[in-house]
Amino acid sequence: MAMFDVGESIPPDTAHAVSVSLPTWEANVGYEEGEQWVMDKMTTGYPRFFIHQRIIAFANDIVVKFGKGINQRAMLFPTKKIAQRCLEFIQRRSAQKIDVEIIHLVLDPTKNTPEVLQYVLPAVSAVLYPADTHPFFKQYWQHSGDGVSSRRAEFCHGLFKDGLLIQEQPPHSPRLKKMCRGPRRYQRPSSIDHTNGTATENLESSQFLEERYGRNLNISLVENATSAVRRRIAGVLTGDVDLTTKLPAMDSNARGVSNFREDDIYLLPCGMNAIFQTHQILLRAREPRKSISFGFPYVDTLKILEKWGPGCLFYGHGAAEDLDELETRLKDGENFLGFFCEFPGNPMLSCPDLQRIRKLADAYDFAVVVDETIGTFVNINVLPFADVVVSSLTKIFSGDCNVMGGSIVLNPNSRYYKTLKTTLETEFDDTYWAEDILFMERNSRDFINRIDRVNANAEAICEVLLTHQSVSKIYYPKYNKDRPNYEACKSPGGGYGGLLSCVFKEKAQAIAFFDAIHTAKGPSLGTNFTLTSPYVILAHYGELEWAASMGVDPNLLRISVGLEETEQLKTIFLEALKATEGASM
Template identity: 55%
Template sequence: MTVLMPTVENAVGETIPPLTAHAVSVSLPTWSANVGYEEGQEWVLSKMKTGYPRFFIHKSIEKFAVAIVEKYGRPGERAMLFPSHAVASRCVEFFRKQAPQLSAEQVRVTDLIPIADKAKAKEINEVSPKVSAVIFPQEHFSIAKTFWQHSGDGVSSRRAEYCHNLLSKGILVDRTEQEESTRMCKGPKRYQNKSSIDATQRTPVKSDRSSQGLDGVTEVQDPTQYVEERFGRNLDLSMTSNAKLAIRRRIAGSLTADVGLTEALALEKDHERIRKVAGFSEDDVYLYPSGMSSIFNSHRKLMDARGQYKSIVYGFPYIDTLKIVQKFGPGCLFYGLGSPEELDDLEQRLESGERYLALFTEFPGNPLLKSPDLQRIRALADKYDFCVVIDETVGNFLNVNVLPYADVVVSSLTKVFSGDSNVMGGSAILNPKGRHYETMKQMWEADYEDNHWAEDSIFLERNSRDFVPRIERTNANAEAICDVLRAHPRVKQVNYPKYSPTRPFYDRCRTPNGGYGGLLSATFYSREDAVAFFDNLDTAKGPSLGTNFTLSSPYVILAHYAELDWAASFGVEADLVRFSVGLEDTQELVNIFRRALESLPK
């Protein structure tokens, strides 16, 4: 399972992985490149072929947005693209709050759907492509971008490419045009399709360097598309529903075998790895376009179900989780240290009568890898009636079982569940034994939209088949790297669940065969050492985590550059370097890290 990364990713702004049209990460190979990116320096920004999808709008999405404005907008306008009218409407609502002076005519939704008399291709009927564009004055782009980033509900780059192609061929049109066309047609509507769940395998389209377009003309794929497909991409989009079912079963823990889709769905459920909560199944798993979307929508649905109460964020979180509860509700009580004393304070507040919607926490946290005391948090939640939302992205369910302590468990499937760094996804799962399960289940069923794009689901299912052995390998590699760093006198601190003072809380949730994960971070006694080490570390370097290859980042510089003092007040140092350890040969990785340590200034 040795992973070799081509050297092309070392160039500033190149995709990671290289030659990958829908890559999730981007190469920022030096400390100065990361600073340059955050400061908007031209020598970095001009070379950016891509970026992390919620922070950098993929160029294919931007091209599609420009085409929509050209056709349906006015001079001086821009568009932000979403997968449904409901999501777009939430963006408009956010606009209303941020810029109340804008009229309904200035900020509006244009829904694009396939037109009946041109939607000939069977594939179109299978995936039911649609896009809802929020069109607005271009000087207010930052508002739309904020909603895009925090909600995680924007369209994916694959959806944008597919739908842009339909728009250019006159197949995708404004819904009002479609309705007008239908009214003028004497016959019945010919396009009233909903994707069906069909468990019958159909003959997959052979992955090749050419494919047949919607109009039957053979189209030559570009090199990046070929690289992305060379490992057996299944292009049969009729299998999307089956792919999603397999994904949900893997998340539920009832499918762990590395087998093809047909065989996977025919297997009996693997009861040995099911999350240990009675009555739990894939029916309680919901897919989202991104991990942040699962958090955003969980928060939104909890407010709908339980009322407009403040939430609690416990432990230093991924930044957008905090922003969501601060900006999209009545506010937040933030405990950034994740300490017992903060839980004491929370208990005093609760005892005095303060009421909260939910407590959001990560297990373990990122980037300090501390583990919260879930047992105590659950006890407080039961006594004082608030929900618990746990982000298990870093720990992952093969290493830790947090569902018994949660009402909702969220995760970014973009990370280690996929591993290939070429597709976005997220999940939210409900605990059927949670005290608010019935109410929450009704809320999810009432307005849940499956907005995970068909092609993304096909990729995600394929990528996740070997999830189990990959976790085992990254656990072992991360411990080896941790030992190398801990042994060096110039390394100030190594953050890893195994060596954290909160290890007892982690071990309480650790599964019988679980390890301590593939993520760790380190600090040095001087910035000079941190910079020298990072610049000489021969791994891929960029945002994201959970990749099949080792990926390093000066995480705090990237995530908190405008608030470094604030982050430091919670023990998150500006010069921290984070490592997402991959599947490479263990000794090769050890040698790479040792060479970087040997490069430290004398």
């Protein structure tokens, strides 16, 4: 299995890769410490933590054209509304007044543009701010997932350099001509005049998608691609599909619930944005109250619940005793907005008791939001227990580690369904970039078959690790003490997933194993190839003692198992385990 150098993209030579190689324990610590020998080699990184070079290049050009000095930076968002939301966050978090400006870039309405642009409606809102306030803006980018995707930035940057993307003019400006009416995304202008201008010819002839399976997809197929992705999430589309024809009506009894419709599924730029938007919608749809964060959470989920709205009640252990305490609070009259949990959790693979949680929610009026990213709807069915299900499509749904995406699924039988639906109709902005949708649709065609394969491989790797003397603990739904909670939601024929974590008896053994393992090593999970990470070091480096207080060993290794041949994987893990046998502090 190939090994990658420090800072190399994973997959290698992939312009929009989602992961980056940190192949040694020392490199992971160096990354967290900001050491130059690591940072200078970083060609990319996980997109919410490491702003893509193509986004930075576009932002720099915007600062050059519209900025007020060399000490400015720009952060790019898909809409003015989101840019304004970023500013509101900064104003709440900063004690000082920050001099900022929003530049909204749109297609120049006075110029002829190629017909393909009707399907993507390119626009970018840039927030220009003093460079020394960047940490505040970076927080918003990381937590919310609201930033532009690298493909949107790349596409719009080309338009900007060709003079086709300009600053939006005030409504009274004589430059603007009347625009067509109709649906925001797929409205076909009444007429499009073509010219022989070089910029236009270049745009029309540019290759919008990478080749795969020997063909290119036409960007005009994005509407059907969106429908196909939604139906795969619904579980009613299990194979390939012809995007040139309209899909038939969807079965309304998918995912174990009745009255389910395709438009109950919303696609977003990334999984964290799905969580962020769900929280935002709940705050608007219901009386703003504290939420509940249950179980050891993915880092930014907790930050979202803490930093937006009235805050949250945090149960980091996610144990039955925590539900006992919560029930006491509820009986004493405390009220909550929503209950947020993962199923299974990351990185402990723990599973809360969704049956009990559902009963409490029904009795005490709070919404249940379940993140099914790790479980996946192939292995589990949590929708009957939830009001909202969220997921990161970036992970195993895509598998190829080259595109971001997220989803929100409403339970049509939830008591909050009508209120949430109405709020989404007025508040939800569809900002998922068309090219990203096309990649996601193509990547997800064999999703179910891949799940079956990684399930089998993960169980085989668990068996290897469980029998070795250096390993002190394995975290996997099949072996965890809360397995009955998983089984209560397990789909017929489903498995236990492709993610597991392990703890070694000594830190030196964990380091020896990680440095020796011949897999890709970097952030993210759910890739088609096995990906190993010292997860707690990467996600909680500044709060290792806090993580330990939640029962999370700082030296835990998280393993996202891929599609490799099972015997090959077992050999790789056995070889790495040999390196632990002579390691000690």
